[in-house]
């Protein structure tokens with residue numbers, strides 16, 4: 001693939017959708033990083049937007065580039081959100097949360113008119129689940145949820161940060177599970193997981209995505225739903 005930075009290729013294609021006056025959701029991760037940098041450049045050149053960040057990391061980066069950050073409550077509704085993904089299938093369904101920001105990312109996506117996902121070609125899959133599905137849980141319940149997920153044969157593993165428990169921006173835990181062997185429809189699995197008290201959110205994004213931009217080498221291939 002000749003050293004082409006596909007994350008940047010996808011990001012630069014996505015920022016073409018961003019226009020002055022918009023309220024923009026900013027995703028999290030190494031692909032979103034290039035999108036935020038590009039928007040920072042556009043702001044320096046006169047683009048007038050307000051943005052909502054999906055993580056503390058994104059907020060810091062955006063502010064350092066001169067992008068105005070507002071709260072979701074102030075925004076009320078976002079025109080566009082650009083975010084990365086850990087896996088994306090042909091049906092515009094995603095696994096997200098590798099970077100631990102899935103909760104804010106899902107809230108922001110739910111409150112956005114046009115959700116654009118940007119990805120390098122390694123993220124494109126015919127079936128979701130090679131990447132472990134992140135599930136965000138309330139620490140009070142995490143150990144019992146792990147037992148319940150074990151009983152569901154989902155091979156749960158609590159995420160760590162070195163030798164410490166990993167904590168999200170919302171001070172919650174992440175449990176990564178293996179859904180590869182699940183035969184049930186993903187929407188049923190999502191419902192079953194969300195029905196367990198203490199599970200705050202899962203990294204399954206099944207319905208929110210409107211546009212997927214995947215870079216294939218130097219070419220950005222866009223698909224709209």
Ligand code: 5RP
Nearest residue numbers: 029030031084097098099101
């Ligand atoms: C963070 C996410 C990221 O979008 C996802 O992990 C992809 O990250 P990257 O662009 O670094 O591969 O969901 O919670």
